Amino acid sequence: MAALVPPTPATTPPPAAAPARRTESLRDAYGKTLVELGKEDPTMAVLDADLSGSTRTALFGKQFPDRYFNVGVAEQNMMGIAAGLATGGRCVFASTFAVFAAGLAYNTVRQSLGYNRLNVKVVATHGGLTVGGDGGTHQMLEDVALMRSIPGMSVVVPADAPETAAATRTFHASYGPAYMRLSRESFPVVTDGKFQLGHFGVLRDGKDLTYAANGIMVGRALDAADEMAKSGVDVRVVNCSSMKPFDNHTILRAAQETGAILTMEEHTVLTGLGAAVATATSERYPVPVRRIGTPDLFGESGDPWKLMEKYGLSQERILAESFEMLKLRGTKGREGA
Amino acid sequence: MAGTYSPETLAELERVALEVRRNVLRMTHKAGSGHPGGSLSCTDLLTALYFHELRVDPKNPRWPGRDRFVLSKGHAAPALYSVMAEKGFLPKEELSTLRELGSRLQGHVDAGKLPGIEASTGCLGQGISMAVGMALDARLAKRDSRVYAVLGDGECQEGETWEAFMAGAHFKLDNLTAIIDRNGIETDGTTEEIMALEPLADKTRAFGWHTLVVDGHSFPALLDAFAEAKTVKGRPTMIIAKTVKGKSVSFMENKAAYHGKPPSSEELQKGLRELGVEN
């Protein structure tokens, strides 16, 4: 049984650098996929609210100006118009920043899309802390919770650009209101670019502990799992991109086979992935669950990677929590018990 | 009702505005992000307010009898911070911390961090509603202080602004003056191409506001408009200030591209030279 002791604390703070793996823009992947879908489906329409360069819907607008509507700085109006456009059976995508899509326009999404059960796909960019300089007003940390709470709404937090492209296609191919959260920053490429609603990918098998992560935290989970392997701890990494429908099966299997789950998300720890995993396990197969996410605080301006450190979404914190969890379990692996 | 303003008064306003414009370029360049275009377009508005109109005390920013100012277009934070630094609300050296972790100078103005900021904004459309509430508060408290708000023109596409306009007139808030920074440009292009606002003055008039359309880069015109607003009884005043986005920096003027893009190193040099300094 290898190190159950936490690694010696770093004397110098870890460098505030972007992750080392190859990174790609989720927004670019979304914009390009919209153009492909626009060619395949001549009825599909796209809307934006004066952020078309940032969300990348401008790419669609350039190719298909007749089916593209930039409604100005008016997010509630955008969601309502999107819903109206969808009443004729059309698939409609609507984009803006997460804080405006899920926050400002919440009730329009709830009623016009959700309650009306219309085929509108809300794809929001600039979710989470990594928005950086714009600060706390723009760093949306509650969107997944808000959107998951709407009955019938699918919710996806992709881990990388290939998964974003795949999820965009899945949205188009399936009926009903849906929300996807993208980010301003590029993320490391970690998936094989396959996506299925209601299904979590196991990106790394392991038997001692499970990391359940989504969004940017998936790459960080894989890095941390590599680090833990050096101490002889075999960590499973699950990509929980399909926040709704939620893949209870994969989580419960991880609980049974690894005995403990550490969750990580760039979202308030109160009501996101961690809460969902804790709910799923406590009801059916209780095991120790610990949650890494942003504390019950608003964000603030700063370099995205420094913010991630400050709000506890760091490698150091993941490793420290991992060793704590192994202690909680009191044993290295289930099989070795 | 044109007033006469001494050459010294006007020269001082010009001096402050020039320094503010330089700082807008320096700050957004150093931060590597931020909104220079809409900061430069409202620089003269903010300078006129803080250096001629608002009754505020930088040494005592929470003095209850002060006038209230709300920057509804919170992304013009660099301009407001610079004006406030000139006025003495914060040390000028602090300006270089814009958007840094731990700074009081958040990317969008933050009332919890910097004394003198009356309302945290950033999500467009909300500041003007808060200004209506502040004007009601002043009335209820029998305080003779006035409330001022600066809005973007793109911001006026938000439904909430019109709800606030309705309320300001409904409550007969003659202690409220709103100024729309009518630079004609939002993020993605011109307001008239994206979601037309015109005839804007007719609309705010129809909503019950005493409406003035003025040159937003002329200090005498702005000061006259502020003075007129104070004489109006029974309704709020809307000043539609015709401005140029990116004003005074040639390559930024009227360019949507510089809405949210800071100047590069070369652009900073070029811009500062146009503003009469080397760095």
Ligand SMILES: Cc1ncc(C[n+]2csc(CCOP(=O)(O)OP(=O)(O)O)c2C)c(N)n1
């Ligand atoms: C509710 C909301 N939607 C979108 C944004 C993103 N955004 C920031 S500035 C801006 C354009 C604003 O245009 P305008 O009001 O004309 O600003 P100005 O030209 O004065 O800079 C947009 C869409 C925001 N801050 N708030």
Ligand SMILES: [Mg+2]
């Ligand atoms: Mg504008």
